[in-house]
Amino acid sequence: MADQLHVVMFPFFAFGHVSPFIQLSNKLSSHGIHISFFTIPGFIPRVKTLLVPSPNTEIVPLQLPPSLGLPPNLAGTMDLPPSEAIKLITAIDLTRPQVKTLLSELKPNFVLFDFAQHWLPSLASELGIKAMLFSVFSAIANAYIVSPNRLSGIEGIPTVDHLLKPPQGFPTSKNIARDQSRVISTFEAQSLVFIYEKVNESPSNFDRVQEGISGSSAVVMKTSYEMEGPYLDFIKSQINKPFILTGPLIPEPPSDLVLDAKWDEWLARFSEKSVVFCSFGSETFLTQERIRELALGLELTGLPFLLVLNFPAKVNPKVALEDALPRGFLKRTKDKGVVHVGWVPQQLILGHKSVGCYLCHAGFSSLIEALMNDCQLVLLPLKGDQIFNSRLMGENGFVSAGIEVNTREEDGYFGKEDIFTAVKKVMVDVEEEPGKSIRLNQKKLYKFLKEKDVQDKFILDMIVEMKKILEGGFS
Known part of the structure; x- marks a missing residue:
């Protein structure tokens, strides 16, 4: 029986990690799985907002050790300057005795853990609990960055030149974005x-992932063959572990939330699918130069836009925004554009009938949210897995459902014309190549994501496979 299964969720405390764990929790609990969700006190309000209320679900607070001097109400990495985010990994390591006590009391069948908790499989094994690494990153990013053969033939830390070369066997036939030998730029x-x-x-993070994989009963990934077939095949060839695919984990918009009147009324001023929504998540920050060129590029398009920006902790956002925006920009665009600093209800905005394009950092969850709302994609990756998500979804990628902004090889610079050109391809030149082909591919993916029975089958299959693991077998 499904209701006999009890799963502990233990994400890394950054919203981009917590969110997929919440989405998976909601899917599993709807099928009778008992969920215990580990988080820190400062994150509980946000988790409560997104975790669907259910008698099958409980939130279990973890206390971070005070010895590191972290804020007592810390709500994850977003409350820390980027230079101090490493402290959170150290803090999670120090919760090991507390986690052992909680797992001993809860006695779950499984614990799903994130990249940072490399010590969890051995701890769970002592208690007779199955541990599974749940990677919130795309298969293509995992394949390039943490494939076990990534460091073969080198000693110590890989150089930039080494990282410019994909791991041996990495699928590149449809994914070349820079030249005929490389997938990424020097800057990337x-x-x-x-x-x-x-x-x-x-x-290192690489070593944590390797140890986590090694000790896991299975590796769980938020993806599907429809989206990332070649890269899943490559990873499976590198890792001798069972794989469970959750599918893209389509989030359900919170039923009790509606779009604030100020956003709804402003968006309603514009025609259907005409607004460019531009956002980079809560923890991807643009330099002043990039903000300036991005703003000017949006202005050049002549399209209505909503630009959402965030700044690192301990930075005064008002001062930073005033320093970054071009002189006279707000006055020139007041009838067509809005610049906002801070959180916005992204799902609800993407679902508004006037929003037609999402210009973003290519975070995997953000891409899924845009596609399921039938939005065109303009991709501006800045770091880490975003780079590979963009290559996957971009014009030359396996999915080819968006346009990537052109950036400079050595430093990632882009200008206003690069922003204008990318938006124009998917929003204006819709009957010309590549815009026409991209729209067709985007529609195919939209249809796949909207097939509820197909998406639900990923979760039903996951439950079946977890039962098999408990019984000592796996298909």
């Missing part, structure tokens, strides 16, 4: 080096 390779670096003698 530089942004990946930190993944392989140890900090204060703590294991």
